[in-house]
Every structure is written in structure tokens, then in C-alpha cells.
Amino acid sequence: xxxxxxxxxxxxxxxxxxxAAGAMALGACAGGSSGGPxxxxxxxxxxxxxxxxxxxxxxxxxxxxxxxxxEIIDLFEEKNPGITVxxxxxxxxxxxxxxxxxxxxxxxxxxxxxxxxxxxxYANRGVLADLESLDVDTSEIPETIIDGGRVEGTLYxxxxxxxxxxxxxxxxIFADAGVEVPDDTTWTWExxxxxxxxxxxxxxxxxxxxQDIGFNEAGLSVLARQKGQSLYNEDGxxxxxxxxxxxxxxxxxxxxxxxGSPDGSRxxxxxxxxxxxxxxxxxxxxxxxxxxxxxxxLSSASGNDLELLRMPGETEHERxxxxxxxxxxxxxxxxxxxxxxxxxxxDFLLNDPEVAALQLTDRGLPSNLSVRESILGDxxxxxxxxxxxxxxxxxxxxxxxxxxxxxxxxxxxxxxRINSEVLFGSMTPDEAADAFLSEVEAATS
Amino acid sequence: MSVMQEVxxxxxxxxxxRKGDGKAAAIFLAPWFVGLGLITAFPLLASLYLSFTDxxxxxxxxxxGIENYQRMFDDPRWMQSLSVTLRYVLISVxxxxxxxLGLAMVLDRGLRGLAIYRSVYYLPxxxxxxxxxxxxxxxxxxxxxxxxxxxxxxxxxxxxxVSHPDYALGTLMVLNVWTFGAPMIIFxxxxxxxxxxxxxxxxxxxxxxxxxFFNITIPLLSxxxxxxxxxxxxxxxxxxTQAFIVSGGTGGPVDSTLFYTLYLYQNGFKxxxxxxxxxxxxxxxxxxxxxxxxxxxxxKFWVFYDD
Numbered sequence: 001x002x003x004x005x006x007x008x009x010x011x012x013x014x015x016x017x018x019x020a021a022g023a024m025a026l027g028a029c030a031g032g033s034s035g036g037p038x039x040x041x042x043x044x045x046x047x048x049x050x051x052x053x054x055x056x057x058x059x060x061x062x063x064x065x066x067x068x069x070x071e072i073i074d075l076f077e078e079k080n081p082g083i084t085v086x087x088x089x090x091x092x093x094x095x096x097x098x099x100x101x102x103x104x105x106x107x108x109x110x111x112x113x114x115x116x117x118x119x120x121x122y123a124n125r126g127v128l129a130d131l132e133s134l135d136v137d138t139s140e141i142p143e144t145i146i147d148g149g150r151v152e153g154t155l156y157x158x159x160x161x162x163x164x165x166x167x168x169x170x171x172x173i174f175a176d177a178g179v180e181v182p183d184d185t186t187w188t189w190e191x192x193x194x195x196x197x198x199x200x201x202x203x204x205x206x207x208x209x210x211q212d213i214g215f216n217e218a219g220l221s222v223l224a225r226q227k228g229q230s231l232y233n234e235d236g237x238x239x240x241x242x243x244x245x246x247x248x249x250x251x252x253x254x255x256x257x258x259x260g261s262p263d264g265s266r267x268x269x270x271x272x273x274x275x276x277x278x279x280x281x282x283x284x285x286x287x288x289x290x291x292x293x294x295x296x297x298l299s300s301a302s303g304n305d306l307e308l309l310r311m312p313g314e315t316e317h318e319r320x321x322x323x324x325x326x327x328x329x330x331x332x333x334x335x336x337x338x339x340x341x342x343x344x345x346x347d348f349l350l351n352d353p354e355v356a357a358l359q360l361t362d363r364g365l366p367s368n369l370s371v372r373e374s375i376l377g378d379x380x381x382x383x384x385x386x387x388x389x390x391x392x393x394x395x396x397x398x399x400x401x402x403x404x405x406x407x408x409x410x411x412x413x414x415x416x417r418i419n420s421e422v423l424f425g426s427m428t429p430d431e432a433a434d435a436f437l438s439e440v441e442a443a444t445s
Numbered sequence: 446m447s448v449m450q451e452v453x454x455x456x457x458x459x460x461x462x463r464k465g466d467g468k469a470a471a472i473f474l475a476p477w478f479v480g481l482g483l484i485t486a487f488p489l490l491a492s493l494y495l496s497f498t499d500x501x502x503x504x505x506x507x508x509x510g511i512e513n514y515q516r517m518f519d520d521p522r523w524m525q526s527l528s529v530t531l532r533y534v535l536i537s538v539x540x541x542x543x544x545x546l547g548l549a550m551v552l553d554r555g556l557r558g559l560a561i562y563r564s565v566y567y568l569p570x571x572x573x574x575x576x577x578x579x580x581x582x583x584x585x586x587x588x589x590x591x592x593x594x595x596x597x598x599x600x601x602x603x604x605x606x607v608s609h610p611d612y613a614l615g616t617l618m619v620l621n622v623w624t625f626g627a628p629m630i631i632f633x634x635x636x637x638x639x640x641x642x643x644x645x646x647x648x649x650x651x652x653x654x655x656x657x658f659f660n661i662t663i664p665l666l667s668x669x670x671x672x673x674x675x676x677x678x679x680x681x682x683x684x685x686t687q688a689f690i691v692s693g694g695t696g697g698p699v700d701s702t703l704f705y706t707l708y709l710y711q712n713g714f715k716x717x718x719x720x721x722x723x724x725x726x727x728x729x730x731x732x733x734x735x736x737x738x739x740x741x742x743x744x745k746f747w748v749f750y751d752d
Binding site: 093096097100101103104121122125126127264265266267268269272407409410413416417420421424426443 | 501502503504583587588604605606607608609610692693694695697698699700711714715716717
């Protein structure tokens with residue numbers, strides 16, 4: 001039977017198309033921008049009457065960290081009957097979306113894990129409590145580390161631990177290629193480029209000297225400090241000049257042109273693949289810059305005994321550039337209904353040796369020195385190496401860089417994009433430096 | 446009055462049927478309306494309001510008029526995101542529809558096991574916008590991926606396709622074309638509606654297969670083509686997942702996969718600029734609505750309704 005497409009059929013088809021079109025078009029804007037204006041009322045905590053107090057603790061991380069943290073929470077609840085800690089965790093990518101939306105909804109977690117590139121955003125908008133007005137014992141934490149959590153003088157975050165941005169090397173790859181591991185107390189940026197090219201050449205097919213270094217502004221920060229500058233000034237403005245930024249991009253280009261690092265598209269791909277897919281992790285490269293706490297993951301991925309080296313250029317310019325970065329911060333919400341209990345929990349997290357015995361260096365090498373001391377014996381080989389390295393460079397670090405300003409969370413994306421432009425040849429380092437400075441200026445103002 | 450009573454009453458009193466029907470319907474529809482209001486309409490209106498404000502998510506919004514809308518036209522990355530999205534839509538949607546129609550015609554010949562083929566070819570449509578497939582894509586088109594391994598067999602050295610600015614968008618287009626299943630099913634149903642006698646008459650008159658395709662199939666199928674076109678265009682404008690996963694959320698390399706929705710997301714949730722993001726969302730609505738309107742107007746000239 002033939003179905004006659006009648007008048008009715010026509011209107012129906014048009015109607016279906018139109019409804020579908022309308023619904024999807026509406027969906028287009030609903031999808032990206034849900035979330036109304038923030039309300040002032042915080043949700044009433046359950047069990048507020050009597051002795052039961054409930055606080056919420058948010059953090060990001062992997063499954064391992066979630067399990068350990070749950071054990072830590074259990075321990076806290078056991079030691080402090082009457083206080084319940086509600087876990088609130090996601091992976092790193094979803095964490096900031098979730099924190100921003102729950103804050104907008106007036107439902108900020110009581111104890112918040114924070115990060116240096118985002119803390120100013122929250123602190124300047126009145127979301128975080130002044131920790132010095134709360135009862136948290138900080139006597140065992142060095143002053144330079146505490147200061148890392150200050151935004152315009154007020155303490156909004158206490159560092160869980162510290163990491164350093166450092167060069168990691170695979171001695172096995174160097175040995176196989178017959179190239180000597182450079183002396184990290186004297187090497188310059190030029191030496192770094194040279195030895196990478198040499199290693200690529202000697203190691204043969206598929207093995208490179210180093211992974212590209214231009215995907216993290218921490219590297220630029222180190223170079224700037226070596227030249228007596230600073231990525232950000234105290235007041236949040238840019239403290240690095242064009243020449244330095246250009247030099248930084250030039251190093252990346254030199255590495256690529258000399259064959260010391262892979263071509264643009266492979267570099268981008270590896271950069272997206274994390275420690276497990278990195279050159280060091282896959283035994284396909286001799287060097288790479290990483291945060292010190294990643295040594296464990298890199299070592300187990302590669303199966304080789306990796307080593308930590310100082311960044312190049314530490315003795316080349318005016319001063320040393322390496323620094324301790326607060327791994328994470330613990331912050332307390334300014335609108336928390338239970339600030340005292342929240343402070344008790346933060347105090348427990350930072351100062352209780354049993355907490356450290358559970359999490360070891362998962363939240364950075366503990367900032368509390370006596371706690372750090374207490375776990376040194378329990379550390380695995382890679383983490384022990386990190387602890388030794390940090391102790392070794394401690395005396396060479398004169399000061400801490402200031403907290404990145406509002407909007408600093410965007411800077412790494414800007415860095416990645418502009419560095420790619422350089423590596424794919426669509427920008428010269430000179431143009432890249434101009435673009436970087438103006439974009440960062442716009443993002444952080 | 447309870448629902449049951451209401452229903453019973455409508456059944457009995459035929460004179461009041463119209464009025465009673467309305468009430469019962471309203472009661473049954475109420476939950477859906479509440480959902481529509483809270484989950485769709487309220488956020489929609491809120492975002493319209495927010496698009497005229499400076500809103501960081503953490504502070505209350507402050508009214509700034511049309512500044513957000515003006516800002517778009519001075520924003521080179523916004524231009525880039527629009528250009529990426531337009532290229533993606535205008536190239537991948539026609540290709541996808543051609544693939545869908547082509548395959549639908551092959552399947553329409555009444556193959557044995559048609560149901561199986563139909564399901565198999567429909568599968569990518571179900572999976573296409575998922576995270577898993579985007580991850581798979583990243584592997585397949587990676588520097589050491591399947592594509593390069595096949596190319597290496599022929600002695601060609603490929604790139605890391607998804608991480609090269611000249612090719613990354615292309616791989617996403619291929620992904621979109623690959624999800625031709627949904628329009629294919631609709632085409633298949635449309636082809637079944639075309640009476641066989643037209644083809645019989647045409648072949649008796651000596652019309653070639655090609656002629657039959659252009660003079661019978663295409664005109665009679667044009668309402669279906671139109672429907673698919675409208676739907677796929679709108680869908681393609683909203684693509685997000687693929688680019689988000691393949692580029693690790695950056696839209697890279699060098700913004701080559703910076704879809705409009707991805708840039709919108711970055712502004713809202715990474716730069717805490719919800720006002721600007723809302724304005725972008727409403728501008729996208731305008732673009733999509735405008736495009737759909739043009740589509741409907743143009744349809745008068747090529748869509749044939751067999752009255």
C-alpha cells in the first residue's frame with residue numbers, strides 16, 4: 001500500500017521538525033549555563049541539634065587518595081565523637097566546576113581543598129575564612145610555607161605539603177646511549193638543549209633527549225626567578241619581562257629544531273597523556289620536567305630508577321630559581337556553620353602523625369616538619385628520594401613566589417596554546433612572548 | 446477532588462466531557478510541567494538575565510547591559526570558535542547525510558539479515574558522542590595509532606592526527622560522519638514509503654538508475670532529507686564531548702578544535718565568567734534559530750510534498 005503523503009503528512013512532518021528544532025535549540029543554551037544567582041541561605045546541616053555536628057570536606061584525586069582519605073576521616077571521627085565528616089570528592093577536572101557551582105548555590109563545603117592558582121579567586125570573593133582567626137596549630141610549619149597561603153596578607157590556606165618543579169632523568173637511557181648524565185649543580189639552559197640533542201642522536205630511533213618543557217608556566221617561573229624577576233608580583237601583576245618569556249619559548253624551539261625533543265604533534269599528544277604516557281614513563285626519553293611528587297608515578301611507569309636533577313640555569317643568572325610549591329591547601333569556608341569543628345579537622349589533618357602515616361606524601365611532602373620527620377622511614381624508594389632532594393635544595397631557596405592572582409587558573413591553558421603555536425611554527429618566540437604577556441594580563445586583571 | 450473521581454465523572458457525564466478532560470489532563474501533565482519549569486524554563490530565563498551581567502559564580506551578578514554581547518566581536522578566540530564550529534557543521538553534516546542516504550539505499554534492497562545490518566550501522570550513532578568513543582578516537586588517530594599503523598604498511602609516515610592543528614578538526618569531522626546511523630534509519634523508513642510503481646513505470650520508459658535516483662528518489666525523499674538536515678545541523682552546532690575529550694578540554698592544538706560550546710564552557714567554568722558564557726549561549730541560540738529559519742524558508746524551493 002502506498003502511503004500518500006497528504007496535506008496532513010506535510011504539516012506533521014513540518015511540525016515534528018519544528019518542535020525538534022526548537023527543543024534542541026533551547027537545549028543549546030540550557031546546556032551551557034545552568035545555575036541561577038547565588039542564594040545567601042546555607043543549607044541547614046542535618047543533626048544540628050544535640051551533640052552531632054556534621055562538616056563536609058571536599059578534595060580531588062584518584063581512587064587511592066579517596067580510600068586513604070576515608071580512612072583518615074574514620075580516624076578523626078573515632079577520636080572526636082559527635083563530629084561527622086561527610087566526604088565530597090571528584091577527580092581534578094570536575095572538582096573546580098563542582099566547587100564553583102556549589103559555592104554559587106550557597107552550599108560551600110566546610111573544609112575545602114584548594115590550589116594555588118585558584119585560591120585567590122575564592123579568597124578575594126569572600127568565600128574563605130581567615131585561618132588565623134581560627135584555632136589551628138601552625139607552630140611546626142615553616143614560615144615561608146605558611147606565607148604561601150596568604151592572599152594580600154590574610155591567611156586563607158594552609159599548605160598540605162610541598163613539591164618542587166624539577167628535572168627528572170632516566171640514568172638507564174643515558175647509559176645505553178653512552179651519554180653522561182649532566183651535573184645539575186652547574187648546567188645551563190644551553191647545556192640542557194645540547195645534551196638533549198646529543199642524547200636523541202646517540203640513543204637512536206624512537207628515543208628522544210627530553211620531553212618539551214613549554215607546557216607549564218612553572219618552568220617560566222623558575223627562569224624568571226633566576227633572572228631576578230617573578231612570574232607574578234606581590235600585587236598580582238605580571239613581573240616577568242618580554243625578553244625572558246621569549247627566551248623560554250626559544251628554548252623549546254631550540255630543543256625541537258636540534259632534535260632534542262619530538263615534533264609538534266607528538267609533543268602535544270604526549271603532553272596529554274600524563275606521567276604514564278610520557279617519554280620518561282614509556283622509556284622513550286632521557287629527561288623531562290615534572291612536579292617532584294610525580295617521581296613515584298613516573299618511576300613505576302618506566303620501571304627504571306629515575307633521578308631528580310636541579311633545573312638548568314640555577315647558577316647561570318643572578319640567583320637560583322627553584323622553589324617549593326604548596327601542593328594543596330586546606331581552607332575553611334567563610335560561611336561554615338561549624339568553623340570550630342572545621343578548624344579542628346584541619347588541625348588534625350596537618351598535625352596528626354597518624355594522618356601522615358596513612359597518606360605519606362600523597363598530598364606533597366608534609367609541610368609540618370615533625371610530621372615529615374616521622375614518616376621518612378616509611379617512604380618508598382622514589383618518595384624517599386624526593387624527600388632527600390628537597391632537603392638538599394632547601395638551603396638554596398631564598399624565598400617563595402607570591403600567590404598567583406585571580407584568573408591564574410587560565411594561565412596554563414594560555415601557555416599550552418601559545419607554546420603549540422611556536423612548536424608548529426605559526427608564531428616566532430618573539431610574537432609568542434607578546435601574545436603570552438597580553439593574554440595573561442587580560443586573564444588576570 | 447481526587448483524580449479517580451475526576452476520571453469517573455468524565456466517563457459518566459458526556460456533556461461535560463470537554464471540560465472534565467481538560468482538568469484530568471492538567472493533573473496528569475502537572476509533574477511534567479513542574480519539571481519543565483524548574484529544570485528547563487527557569488535556568489533558561491536565568492541565563493538570559495545573567496547574559497546581561499558580570500557574574501563570577503562566587504559573587505552576586507551585577508548588571509552591565511549588553512557589554513557581554515559587544516565583547517564577543519572583539520574576542521579573537523570567540524571568532525576562532527565560531528569559525529571552527531561553522532567549518533565542522535558545514536563540512537561534516539552534508540557528508541554524514543550522504544553516507545546515511547547511500548547506505549540506506551544499499552540496505553533498502555531487501556538484504557537477508559537486514560535487521561542485523563541496520564542495528565550494526567546504527568550502533569555508532571548511539572556511541573558517537575560518548576566519552577569512550579572520543580577516547581578511542583584519540584588512540585586510533587594518535588601518532589602510534591591504528592591509522593598510522595595501516596599507513597606504515599604502505600610505507601607512509603603519518604602524523605599524530607588528533608594533535609596536529611591542520612588535521613585535528615578533520616578527525617572530529619570523520620567521527621561525526623561515522624555516526625550516520627540515526628539519519629540512515631530515517632532515510633530507510635522514507636525509502637520504504639516510495640511506491641515501487643514509480644520505479645517500474647520509469648524503467649519501462651527506459652530511465653536509467655541514475656535518472657530514477659534524481660527524478661524519483663530525491664524528490665519524494667526531500668521532506669525526509671530536510672528533516673534530517675535540520676536535526677543534524679542543530680546537533681552538530683552543539684557538539685562538545687568529542688572536542689573536550691580529544692583535546693583534553695583545551696580545544697587544542699592551537700585552538701583548532703575549539704568548538705563554540707567548548708569555549709563557552711571554558712569561559713563559564715574555568716574563567717568564572719558566567720555572564721559572558723551565558724551571552725555566548727544566547728548568541729548560539731540566535732545563530733541556530735536563524736539557520737533553522739533560513740532552512741525552512743529555503744525548503745520551499747527544494748522540498749517536494751507529494752500532495
